[in-house]
Amino acid sequence: MSVLECNNVTAEEIKNFDKKYNLHSWSAQGSLNPQVIEKAEGIYFWDSEGKRYFDMSSQLVNLNVGHGNKKIIGAIKDQADKMPFMGPAYAVDVRSILAQKVIEKAPDNMGKVFFTLGGADSNENAIKIAKMFTGRNKIFSRYRSYHGASYGAANLTGEPRRYTCEPGIPGFVKFFDPYIYRAGIEFKSEEAASKYYVDKLREQIIYEGEESVAAIFLETVTGSNGVIIPPKGYLKGIREICDEFGILMVCDEVMTGFGRTGEWFACNNWDVKPDLITFAKGITCGYVPLGGVLVDKKISEYFDNNTLMCGLTYNAHPLSCAAGIATLEVYEEEKLVENSKDLGKILGKLLEDIKEKHPSVGDVRYIGLFSAVELVKDKVTREALVPYGKDPEKIMPRIIGMLKEKGFSTYSHENNIMIAPPLTITEAELREAIGIFDKVMCFVDEYIKK
The missing domain is CATH 3.40.640.10 (Type I PLP-dependent aspartate aminotransferase-like (Major domain))
Structure with a gap:
């Protein structure tokens, strides 16, 4: 298939080809349902249905300058x-x-x-x-x-x-x-x-x-x-x-x-x-x-x-x-190193507010625009939301999925959720994205009450 022919492939065909011919890292292949991404710019990317996502992990914590820098x-x-x-x-x-x-x-x-x-x-x-x-x-x-x-x-x-x-x-x-x-x-x-x-x-x-x-x-x-x-x-x-x-x-x-x-x-x-x-x-x-x-x-x-x-x-x-x-x-x-330092202080304050507000948030750690939110079942005992290496109810994937449904893309490891947006992010964009995160933490608060 030529490059020109690729431009005429439907989203469904792209997904089917992907699942048929590609091996994805760190995954059991049969359960995958990869999103088809059609464009990306700045701190955002869009799927084949036109839905926009905040890229709040800079993909794999590598896209510091954002998408599409000319x-x-x-x-x-x-x-x-x-x-x-x-x-x-x-x-x-x-x-x-x-x-x-x-x-x-x-x-x-x-x-x-x-x-x-x-x-x-x-x-x-x-x-x-x-x-x-x-x-x-x-x-x-x-x-x-x-x-x-x-x-x-x-x-x-x-x-x-x-x-x-x-x-x-x-x-x-x-x-x-x-x-x-x-x-x-x-x-x-x-x-x-x-x-x-x-x-x-x-x-x-x-x-x-x-x-x-x-x-x-x-x-x-x-x-x-x-x-x-x-x-x-x-x-x-x-x-x-x-x-x-x-x-x-x-x-x-x-x-x-x-x-x-x-x-x-x-x-x-x-x-x-x-x-x-x-x-x-x-x-x-x-x-x-x-x-x-x-x-x-x-x-x-x-x-x-x-x-x-x-x-x-x-x-x-x-x-x-x-x-x-x-x-x-x-x-x-673009003074991105300076932006990371300055907005990192704002991110830290926002995360501290989330920690104080939500019973499910045990700890927040941040330096510059590099941060993680650690989820717990109990703040006093610090019992992790997910025991080390075990998540039988798949709660962490569910949380990441809920964030994505609301347009906040990131990943988790054990009971930690990464927040590391592109260094190009503005204060307004940062506050909007953390607002989404705040809402999803309400679901986690309810989950730990069970």
């Missing part, structure tokens, strides 16, 4: 006309310029960048770089984490999506996040919580043999597993452990990078400088695939005389790099 689309078209592909061994203008621009936005200890195609690729290569640089074999990462679904990235991942890659690669060690809301410990302060978790991690590293640990990987702010924001002093405590034992600190900023938390990189919120930063989503906002690994100057200098055993056919793809340059310019021209 500058980025134009840059892709121009690069396709000029040179759609050139192998990674060659110097190409867009590769060089984007690398320079990314380094300029990163913490000032960063020296070079290795471009990939996405977040999983970035974490795969960061694992290899850490092992090559240190000569060590163990990698620490957290249980409540998601770093990708390819084999190495899945071994980094702590949550159940790693199970299909087990038995895993030797040397991957898990530790617990500072998930204070569910810790079962009443800490006197955030600093006290940080000390507790950092001390436990230090002890675990010693028992694993500190001389064998290459890197500690962590999402700077835990993403889909609940937007868990590190308490005061936590990241600096991790940094101190790494410095003490010669371990590399790797911050996964695939979701949080490029303005999502109100800073170019989330680690800037705590004035911490990792040794490596992995990124993807926000660098091109999904218009074309791109990711990367930022490396500290000492690491980039190491590979001046030691072979970097990393390679991808589409490393620093010219179309992606052209889109990346345009995307960074959009962030600056």
